[in-house]
Amino acid sequence: MIQTVNSAEIAQKSLAGEALSRGEALAVLELPDEQLPGLIAAVYPIRKKYKGTTVGIQILTNARSGNCSQNCAYCAQARDSEADIAKYRLVPYEKLRGDGLIAKEKNLARHCIGLSGIRFTDKEIREFAGYVRELKKEARTHICCSIGFLTPAQAQTLKDAGVNRINHNLNTSRNFYPAICTTHSYDERIANIKMLQGLGFEICCGGIIGMGETAADAADMLFEIREINPQSVPVNFLIPIAGTGLANMDTSRLTPEYCLKVLCLARLLLPQKDIRCTAGRELYLKGREKEMLMIADSIFASGYLTAGGQSIDDAVKLVTGAGFEYRIE
Numbered sequence: 091m092i093q094t095v096n097s098a099e100i101a102q103k104s105l106a107g108e109a110l111s112r113g114e115a116l117a118v119l120e121l122p123d124e125q126l127p128g129l130i131a132a133v134y135p136i137r138k139k140y141k142g143t144t145v146g147i148q149i150l151t152n153a154r155s156g157n158c159s160q161n162c163a164y165c166a167q168a169r170d171s172e173a174d175i176a177k178y179r180l181v182p183y184e185k186l187r188g189d190g191l192i193a194k195e196k197n198l199a200r201h202c203i204g205l206s207g208i209r210f211t212d213k214e215i216r217e218f219a220g221y222v223r224e225l226k227k228e229a230r231t232h233i234c235c236s237i238g239f240l241t242p243a244q245a246q247t248l249k250d251a252g253v254n255r256i257n258h259n260l261n262t263s264r265n266f267y268p269a270i271c272t273t274h275s276y277d278e279r280i281a282n283i284k285m286l287q288g289l290g291f292e293i294c295c296g297g298i299i300g301m302g303e304t305a306a307d308a309a310d311m312l313f314e315i316r317e318i319n320p321q322s323v324p325v326n327f328l329i330p331i332a333g334t335g336l337a338n339m340d341t342s343r344l345t346p347e348y349c350l351k352v353l354c355l356a357r358l359l360l361p362q363k364d365i366r367c368t369a370g371r372e373l374y375l376k377g378r379e380k381e382m383l384m385i386a387d388s389i390f391a392s393g394y395l396t397a398g399g400q401s402i403d404d405a406v407k408l409v410t411g412a413g414f415e416y417r418i419e
């Protein structure tokens with residue numbers, strides 16, 4: 091039986107640095123929709139205390155696309171995916187430079203760079219590190235990379251080149267993970283993150299909601315992420331992509347209300363972190379952006395790895411139109 095929850099009480103608990111109980115977390119996700127305004131009103135002071143009224147906007151460059159050996163069911167770049175996407179090895183430096191200069195010119199918070207694949211040769215890492223070094227000189231943005239599993243030596247090479255943060259998502263709960271990927275384990279992901287933290291990297295770690303997991307799985311994932319203690323937490327809502335293992339996933343659960351409750355739970359469990367509302371926001375939270383920004387403090391613009399998204403200028407308008415400022419770092 092789902093327990094009921096008092097929004098004001100759990101918000102106080104979160105502000106005091108206490109974790110919600112698992113029952114309280116589940117109750118947040120199962121809250122009757124008519125109580126959502128009260129939940130958001132209780133969560134907003136937490137967002138305001140730690141993040142003010144600013145919103146970080148990031149852009150993402152897909153620096154290496156497709157041809158991955160892994161079978162993550164949601165991913166257009168996966169081994170078994172028949173999605174119609176561009177496939178390429180490392181992009182020419184000019185592409186990264188162009189995106190880096192856009193991030194700088196528009197005063198965006200961060201430039202995120204994704205590379206498909208799970209393992210890299212030392213030569214590939216050295217080549218990419220060379221790009222990062224140039225980019226740091228020219229664009230001087232904060233750089234975050236999403237780059238599979240690294241050896242400690244490879245990670246150090248990237249750190250020395252100037253990578254500030256690494257994104258490595260847990261994606262879902264430990265319990266549900268085998269349903270979405272069997273070519274590597276949840277524990278391998280956690281071990282990679284711990285190794286990176288040991289080297290002093292900032293960590294971005296989040297997941298994807300709407301892959302067929304239960305609300306309990308979504309809550310468990312957020313508890314695992316709380317244990318990891320990352321700097322930022324991207325919360326994606328599944329965009330089913332034709333040709334992928336989840337192409338026909340029923341996304342009817344992803345109502346705006348449910349998506350907002352997931353964001354509330356992320357804020358309650360990880361009050362001081364950057365909560366990024368990422369892929370799917372344009373699809374599932376259209377018209378609910380003000381509520382979204384009362385909880386989350388960061389968004390992506392210019393699309394995702396293999397899916398389109400809102401332009402930077404439109405994202406800036408969205409943020410300022412909702413009464414928030416966008417963050418300059």
Ligand code: SF4
Binds near residue numbers: 161167168205
């Ligand atoms: S999510 Fe990453 S590891 Fe998984 S298939 Fe896609 S590119 Fe490969």
